[in-house]
Amino acid sequence: MSLLAWCLLSAASASSAAAASPVLAVFGHKVPDTDTVTAALVYAWELNARNISATAYRLGELNPETDFVLKRLGVTVPPLLADVSGKDTVAVVDTNNPQELPEGILKASIHSIVDHHKLSGLTNAEPLEVDMRPLCSATSILYARAKLIGLSPPKEVAGLMLAGILSDSLEFRSPTTTELDKTHAAELGKLAGLDVHDFAEGMLEAKANVDHLSPSELIMMDTKIFTIGGKKLRVSVMETTKASGPLAKKDELVAAMKKLTADEKLDDVLFFAAWQDSAKKSSTDNVLRFSALIESLGALRQGSDLNIVQ
């Protein structure tokens, strides 16, 4: 075979292979947070750089922090994905819990998972690539992967990686933060041309601005249902810069929590509002706790655990 014929043949088979291979849908969990959205975008970038066609999606509305990050970095908001089917091939980031994924996930073909959570029961018919590491965020794992395979992230991708680390680690205050995460953040700040602390402050300000959200939207911003001791609880958390926001909305919040308890046939809705104090290292020192059940029972007392815990 002549060299030209060989080249033509290779090109033809390469293009037909590309046409036949499906575009991977990359996404994280429902009620997306910053790490889930940025990790989906970053992993789609990595896959495309590896010549695996991939598109990032989100499974819900952006929270104000993620909205700030994408605008600050000039990155387009990924499209919303309603569900997946048996025809789809997907890549999952930042979760491996089927309850946090679209219903069709058990029928879809899973190409790979990149996650930093504990094993949570996702199964698949075929062998797949799984990269799980105990780092503070999915994007921290993705940066380690990029370094390993010699991919250098462009500015905006480095910014997305940094945002995932800063968000999930609460700017390194979370106990899940490792020394490697801090090293990654410092390197990514340089690559993205961002001052790490200033960027984190901007994210925190955006997160704290919840004026436009209704009490029920506040409760659903970062939330999960747990069954503990036979009781079904919805546990919601909110991080803010000051307690005055959620305190001012306390009555409306508790009313919305009672409604949710009845609507979803729950035993209780717990809402934790944590705010950061720059003078303290831990973010768990300052927490407001609200319970729909205790409020309903009239057990709220002055100085009880529903008030500020210092």
Ligand SMILES: [Mn+2]
């Ligand atoms: Mn995460």
